[in-house]
């Protein structure tokens with residue numbers, strides 16, 4: 002059984018409020034300034050990620066003993082929500098990086114290699130990416146076709162990955178693969194491949210509807226490395242205890258941020274309308290009240306699952322993740338948030354009307370709407386719902 006180590010060194014403090022103000026300033030001064038051209042050109046948001054590195058935010062979840070900020074999942078979620086209000090792609094990149102960091106923080110600390118890696122990540126503000134999706138298995142995280150081949154202390158690995166976000170810009174990539182060429186598809190390990198030790202040959206480009214700045218092209222990844230780069234826990238444990246809940250929480254948080262910005266644009270539009278007809282409440286104000294209610298539900302849902310996850314981490318008991326209840330609620334969070342974001346942006350569009358429909362208006366919701374449709378596909382909602390259906394047949398409410 003691996004030991005689950007969580008990072009919760011910094012409590013909710015005035016210090017964290019200052020940090021959030023700093024994140025808002027980065028959002029306003031950098032993310033928002035470049036969001037439109039990042040989206041238009043489907044280019045990596047270099048300015049945003051540089052600003053986040055300058056603020057040492059790439060090591061926000063790394064415990065203080067390694068030099069990181071030691072923030073907890075609740076605080077990382079808040080940062081993702083703030084970033085989502087300014088640029089969905091930058092927020093998604095930050096969230097995906099934090100998921101990988103959490104995998105190392107929770108499951109790598111008993112290894113000298115990963116202890117040193119965490120220090121290096123802090124010093125150099127390394128950017129981590131993920132390659133779980135594979136040609137042939139699609140979004141099924143729990144099986145791999147590719148396998149690691151170990152020879153003494155070294156390994157080699159080739160994976161055909163149809164989607165690796167910021168694959169060209171990442172320093173290191175956590176890759177899932179089978180434990181050995183004769184292992185079953187479900188016997189997986191999580192391996193770190195490092196810049197300079199892998200080649201990424203392009204398989205496909207990234208010209209998509211939304212999240213265009215994540216630059217999630219496909220690659221054939223060929224890597225060599227030291228066996229110390231294999232995370233000591235099984236991938237099943239990493240997925241259940243970290244990747245699954247952490248992803249759905251930080252995604253839900255950043256999607257909430259995108260939805261918040263859509264509602265804020267709608268609010269600004271309604272205010273402008275109201276000024277034209279003093280003393281009258283425009284119908285769009287009623288629509289604003291309706292959409293605000295959905296946004297509140299979405300945000301509360303994220304916070305509630307975050308609280309439950311933090312409690313499980315605080316128990317520091319990997320067994321606590323074995324029951325289906327938490328998994329089902331985490332899946333519900335993802336499916337619900339991915340639906341709510343489309344609903345909220347759609348309602349905001351109805352409020353802003355043609356001004357929201359235009360690409361060249363300050364009320365434009367085009368990017369928000371296109372980004373919002375990606376949420377249901379990031380681990381397809383049907384896949385998740387089918388899993389919940391299976392678990393619900395044996396799970397009793399209240400457990």
Ligand SMILES: Cc1cc2nc3c(=O)[nH]c(=O)nc-3n(C[C@H](O)[C@H](O)[C@H](O)COP(=O)(O)OP(=O)(O)OC[C@H]3O[C@@H](n4cnc5c(N)ncnc54)[C@H](O)[C@@H]3O)c2cc1C
Pocket residue numbers: 097130131132133134135138139140141164165166167211212215217375378379380381382383384385387
């Ligand atoms: C913006 C963005 C960034 C991403 N970044 C990364 C990344 O960095 N790294 C990475 O590895 N992946 C990444 N992904 C991939 C992503 O998370 C999904 O795993 C991937 O998009 C799934 O691909 P798919 O839709 O072709 O496959 P599938 O999930 O296989 O779905 C295809 C179709 O088959 C159906 N289906 C298949 N199996 C089942 C089943 N068991 N039950 C029910 N329905 C099923 C689905 O409903 C769907 O209709 C990213 C995706 C997006 C949108």
